[in-house]
Amino acid sequence: MYYNYNLTSKQNSRLVVMPRYHFVVHAVDHTHDDPNGLILPGLDAASEHGHQIIGELKQSGYHPSGATLHVLDETGRMLHAIPF
Numbered sequence: 001m002y003y004n005y006n007l008t009s010k011q012n013s014r015l016v017v018m019p020r021y022h023f024v025v026h027a028v029d030h031t032h033d034d035p036n037g038l039i040l041p042g043l044d045a046a047s048e049h050g051h052q053i054i055g056e057l058k059q060s061g062y063h064p065s066g067a068t069l070h071v072l073d074e075t076g077r078m079l080h081a082i083p084f
Contacts, residue, residue: 021046021079022072023053027064037072043079046071050082058084 018039023046025032040046050071064084071080 020074023050024070024072025067026070027067037074047080047082050080054082054084
């Protein structure tokens with residue numbers, strides 16, 4: 001988890017917790033891990049980022065048959081699977 005201390009207009013501090021997501025490509029014959037992950041504000045942002053990753057991989061010529069991109073939380077639990 002990433003903790004971001006923000007100050008409100010009254011100078012009261014509040015803690016904003018932003019989770020880390022990992023994006024792992026699972027293909028029939030290989031897996032591409034994401035050990036560092038990315039801190040994002042929520043699952044919607046993580047899903048959007050996952051779709052962006054797939055688009056960039058396809059543009060670079062990566063077209064694995066039957067592959068999916070798994071969006072994982074910090075514990076390794078799969079939250080979302082996006083097919084190529």
